Amino acid sequence: MLTAAIFVLIVMLILSAITVIAFSWAAGSGQFEDPADGARVIFDDDEPEGEPTDPNLSQFSETKRK
Amino acid sequence: MNPEHIARSRSERLAIDRAARWPVGVFIGSSIFWLLAGSLLALVASIKLHDPEFIADNPWFTFGRARSAHLNAMAYGWLSSAGIGIGLWLLSRLCRVPIEDHRSLTLSAVFWNFGNLVGVWGIMRGDSTSIEWLEYPAYAAPFLLASFAFVTLAAFNLVRRRAPGHIYISQWYVMAGFIWLPMLYFTAHGLLVLAPVQAPAQPPINWWYAHNALGLWFTPIGLAAAYYLIPKIIGKPIHSYYLSAIGFWSLAFFYAWNGMHHLIGGPFPAFMVTASVVASVMMFIPVITVAINHHMTMKGHFRYLIHSPTLRFVVFGAMSYTLVSIQGSTMAIRVVNEITHFTHYTVGHAHLGVYGFASMVFFGAIYYIMPRLLATEWPSRWLIRLHFWPCAIGIAIYFIGLSVGGWLQGLALNRTDAPFMEIMEATIPYLKSRSIAGILMTIGHLAFGVSFIWMILRRRAATSETGPTLFSLPPQSADST
Numbered sequence: 001m002l003t004a005a006i007f008v009l010i011v012m013l014i015l016s017a018i019t020v021i022a023f024s025w026a027a028g029s030g031q032f033e034d035p036a037d038g039a040r041v042i043f044d045d046d047e048p049e050g051e052p053t054d055p056n057l058s059q060f061s062e063t064k065r066k
Numbered sequence: 067m068n069p070e071h072i073a074r075s076r077s078e079r080l081a082i083d084r085a086a087r088w089p090v091g092v093f094i095g096s097s098i099f100w101l102l103a104g105s106l107l108a109l110v111a112s113i114k115l116h117d118p119e120f121i122a123d124n125p126w127f128t129f130g131r132a133r134s135a136h137l138n139a140m141a142y143g144w145l146s147s148a149g150i151g152i153g154l155w156l157l158s159r160l161c162r163v164p165i166e167d168h169r170s171l172t173l174s175a176v177f178w179n180f181g182n183l184v185g186v187w188g189i190m191r192g193d194s195t196s197i198e199w200l201e202y203p204a205y206a207a208p209f210l211l212a213s214f215a216f217v218t219l220a221a222f223n224l225v226r227r228r229a230p231g232h233i234y235i236s237q238w239y240v241m242a243g244f245i246w247l248p249m250l251y252f253t254a255h256g257l258l259v260l261a262p263v264q265a266p267a268q269p270p271i272n273w274w275y276a277h278n279a280l281g282l283w284f285t286p287i288g289l290a291a292a293y294y295l296i297p298k299i300i301g302k303p304i305h306s307y308y309l310s311a312i313g314f315w316s317l318a319f320f321y322a323w324n325g326m327h328h329l330i331g332g333p334f335p336a337f338m339v340t341a342s343v344v345a346s347v348m349m350f351i352p353v354i355t356v357a358i359n360h361h362m363t364m365k366g367h368f369r370y371l372i373h374s375p376t377l378r379f380v381v382f383g384a385m386s387y388t389l390v391s392i393q394g395s396t397m398a399i400r401v402v403n404e405i406t407h408f409t410h411y412t413v414g415h416a417h418l419g420v421y422g423f424a425s426m427v428f429f430g431a432i433y434y435i436m437p438r439l440l441a442t443e444w445p446s447r448w449l450i451r452l453h454f455w456p457c458a459i460g461i462a463i464y465f466i467g468l469s470v471g472g473w474l475q476g477l478a479l480n481r482t483d484a485p486f487m488e489i490m491e492a493t494i495p496y497l498k499s500r501s502i503a504g505i506l507m508t509i510g511h512l513a514f515g516v517s518f519i520w521m522i523l524r525r526r527a528a529t530s531e532t533g534p535t536l537f538s539l540p541p542q543s544a545d546s547t
Contacts, residue, residue, distance in 0.1 A: 004257055004261070004263040004267070007253075007256075007257070008253070008257065008271070011249065011253050012322075014249075015246075015249060015322070018245065019318050019319060022318075023315060023318075026233070031232065031233055032311060034232075035306075035307035035308040035311065036303075036307065037232065038232040038234065038235075038307050039297070039303035039304050039307035039310075040303050041160070041231060041232045041234050042160070042234060042294060042297060042298055042303075043298075043301075043303070044075035044078075044079070045068070045071040045072045045074070045075045046072045046073075046075040046076040046079065047075075047079070047298070047301075048301075049301060049302065049303060050301050050302070051301045052299055052300055052301045052370065052374075053298055053299055053301065054299045054370070054373070054374040054376060054377065054434070054536065
């Protein structure tokens, strides 16, 4: 029982530590600095902001339809 | 815009989708097999509750086995396989690097399916561990754990090679899910099945695991998909990226406390249960951030729901997420729990979460991912309609039926003068409505399966002549791009 309790405690501490480390890394490396820009990383030159992707079949082929 | 840049980002994206074709495709394909198998098991279990003589002479299909086989086939076969596939694809897209580990991921898919096959077979032959959410016998777990190790390694490999720059919220969710599930599963399986701890300590571990499997595995993948697909499809960044970060980190820090609310009234130290009730109510914070974000992003773009199958499934899922989470927080409050505990109300709640939210988002994600992996369109918009409507109506009937029936059942059970048999009989109409809902959902799943197989066999090249498979073509059509 004691072994199990120690095991659970260690797992919980590792999980919490990972979260804390990940959070402080994120804060330290500027992940929270520019939220407005961060939201735009899913767009690129080919699928730019303002252009819906679902009705746009051209994205399956190498040459873009105009 | 510079055409060279456009061509470069296009070929980059096509290369990423091409590299994901096999690993992601195999996980998604096998998930659909498990979805169908799980649906049939669900029907067997559901019908038995109001018609106990249904397949009563076969021990493999007694209620205890069919119900557990259904839960595990759905949780590990359908949702987890689809979740792994969707998560890997999202991660690859967002890290902007193609998946490299084809061999280990293929092996992983084989192990994962074999583990599920052995597990379901084990449950049905009577080897269930009888621990909810961990019913797979001990001999099935090594396959699942080995398989997931490969998945997590592949995910780390993607993150390590990621393109520099901002880490998008979906990346955080997927990566977190890929770390959390194996740790949760390993811990719970170890302490409950391999080397069981003393009996009084088992329920807290059991519910810590079972609730975290929902909130720290299915939820992250579902939200990651919604946070990527909704803005991507309508072409507009999410409303408040700041809120999404608060949502993720409050989930990461506090969700793991929630599980003990399943044990309200049980013989456990009161502080454990109370801490869990507090954490459950705190879940309002991440839920409201997600709800505000998805609603405000969609605002002004709801007309896309008429056209895009993916968006319709994902938005349905996102709305269910808000509903199920708020409902869950209220159910953790003691006065409500006194009524809903041990009734069909809880079952309705669980299905709104894993089906109305997670499964619907995953369906939507699969409708978006598969055409891009195969450079092929879905064969028929009618089949997609036949998938969406029976499933949407089915889960609505399911949820309303069991919520009303379960609530009345709970009120009656709390009255000391009500005869038990009468209470049971009063639930039968609601249980029948559940079977009808289950039949509807199974029809939807069959349409989905047919659609998927037809798509792979036909491999119709996506061309400008055929057009994308949308519910209806938007008025400005693709030519306006």
